[in-house]
């Protein structure tokens with residue numbers, strides 16, 4: 001357990017790549033995120049490997065399915081002993097309520113934080129409108145985050161660009177997890193709604209999800225420490 005606000009996204013294809021990086025890190029400096037790519041390759045054993053080393057693990061599988069399936073998936077994920085897990089808010093209120101019920105049924109001493117993705121940080125307003133959503137992007141984020149709170153979840157994944165709006169509307173205890181973090185002068189990659197680490201925290205983000213600016217840096221440990229010194 002650490003109080004670090006940085007979650008390093010371990011977007012690797014193989015467990016060994018992730019382990020090599022994490023061997024150079026320290027659980028007091030960061031938490032870890034295992035997403036679809038690494039979990040599909042390495043499975044629950046890798047989560048256990050990192051939790052045994054006292055890392056908080058965010059299992060980012062963004063469940064989005066019928067309520068019964070999501071409920072069972074969330075129960076199974078919570079049973080892995082993760083610190084945080086997520087679903088897509090666009091799965092709707094009944095799906096998110098089922099997710100929460102699934103977590104409640106897990107056989108664990110400490111329940112994970114359950115959060116919902118609002119609008120992916122890779123999306124811009126044009127992409128959102130192309131899906132038939134006519135609201136503007138911040139309004140869609142607010143609507144999905146409001147639904148998430150109504151379902152009894154702990155918070156949302158959003159861009160830090162929407163953090164101050166959500167903090168005012170939903171309160172300071174509603175957890176805001178923000179990917180799309182880019183230090184000055186780093187590549188945007190496929191992200192569109194980007195914010196620097198220090199600015200994201202100023203805007204009210206609770207946790208920063210950071211992948212490539214750390215994992216693809218010439219020296220990931222230096223990159224992480226540089227970010228920690230800036231915030």
Ligand SMILES: O=C(O)c1cc(=O)[nH]c(=O)n1[C@@H]1O[C@H](COP(=O)(O)O)[C@@H](O)[C@H]1O
Nearest residue numbers: 009035060120121157179180209210211212
């Ligand atoms: O749920 C997430 O973690 C997530 C939601 C979102 O809206 N945008 C987003 O980028 N992510 C994840 O956050 C990480 C961002 O990685 P980088 O763009 O490399 O920093 C990736 O692992 C994404 O899967």
